[in-house]
Amino acid sequence: MSRKYYVCTGCALLCDDIEVETDNDVVTTVHAACRKGVARMKGCSNPMECTVGGEKADIDSAISMAATILRDAKNPLIFGHGNSSSEAQKKSIGLAKKIGAYIDDTSSFCQGPIIEAILQDKLKTCTLDDIRHKADVIIFWGADPSNSHPRHLSRYSYFPRGQERQRGWEEDRTAITIDIRRSETADICGDTRFYQIPMGGDAEFMEALVSALSNKVPKTSFDFDKKRILELGNVLKKAKFGVICVGLGLVYSLEQLEPLFTLMNKLNEVSSFHLMPMVGQYNMRGFNQNLFVETGYINRLKFNAETGETEHGNNYSVVEVLRDMSVDAALIIGSDPLSSLPLSIARYLAEIPLITIDPCNNLTATRSTVTIPCALGGVESGGTAVRMDGVEIELKKIIETNNPSDEEILTRITEAM
């Protein structure tokens, strides 16, 4: 009998080797997934209810009210998307175009600049499978996959015996952590391969590393041991297939990406280095790619309903439009911005009419005029999603639910407009 494998939607690794046991349309056991993945696939203990104005409602009334809110809004915002299938994301983009909405996703305040640079061919990248089979020097920079992407090291970057890395971590791979704190990942890399830099010191450390790779004396204002930087430079020079896994620690520390471009260019003069964005939500990259195909931008847009043209830029980011109080209603899909945004910004969001589509109850839902429960992606509904490395993965439905998929809900809202 052939075994059935499913995809975990716990993070953007989209591990596709998951086996499950079910009973009466409930996932009871999950095999192979990490702690976070098991929790995701088993579903939450407090599912969201279908409500209008805080009272239980049927889905038809909720969709009708959602359409009314969006129709009445002059400057609606559609936000979320990281936990939605690509099919739902495309519906959302279509809806934003139709009603002239602002549209954004969580990449706007996390991995967005890195994904954008990759899609614009400004940074050399590779697939996770390339890392598993070929990578010999792996840098975790401002990233702690032991917590954020627990199977990254075991499935791809450090422990596996890849096609060209048969001796695995013991002999064939060198893992390095550059971070401002000793993370669990830094512990795995070991004392000699952990480079602890001060807060905000990433750009300067990059410059010093470029000096070391150029056979110059590496200097930092925080007086980092020059010998250790030179030694690191030598390891990187000898790499046959190097990777920098970029975490949020690095993204937030860099005011602009120039130091990273300079380092990557230098690394590719002396050896071969690739960059992997450590994307969190399972289909954030999918949203960036889908919007990029449609508009040439990955996020931070406002559509003109009449012309279909777009305005784009920092001023159209979810953070700026909420801080400026430019939006007067919001549709939130698979996200909890009241939890993930700074409170001072989220407070305004809580004051305007909100519609939340999500499988689970969350803070944003508690402040929403309309809540519509949807099927849990990759468990109760299928579709496609894009892994952190840009590879498209098919999600299979495991169990039945009465809740429609987010794609279906968005289709119905669009039709009701």
Next chain:
Amino acid sequence: MGFGQFLAAPEIKLKIVTYRDVFQNAAQESSRFGEEYEKLSAIIKLDPRDISRLSITENDTVIVKNSYGRVVVTAQRSGYEDAHPGIAYMVNSPWSNALVPDKTSGTGVPKFKDFEATAQSSKGGKVTGIREIF
């Protein structure tokens, strides 16, 4: 009520760095309103010297605040070998986000991982519940 209740609790300035924790993340998947999520989220990890400066013991609650927000969270030792006085760690959560400045210099990206706040003993105050953050 002890005599200490009438004394002003010492207040210290901290730079706060946020991080991810798989246990907290799994608890979030199960329920954002669950006890486990609050227990693993509403914490601040401090250098032992800062715990002394605050005149508290581990697992006491502290008020962490700045001009953007205020939360009561549980103080824990960071467990890091290297001393880091003045630098504290909070797991990324609604509790840490309550303190993140909204200033972005027009970039659209707040300083989620690098912001300042003060801490002082809450003198037995209750941890801020997730619904009370708003």
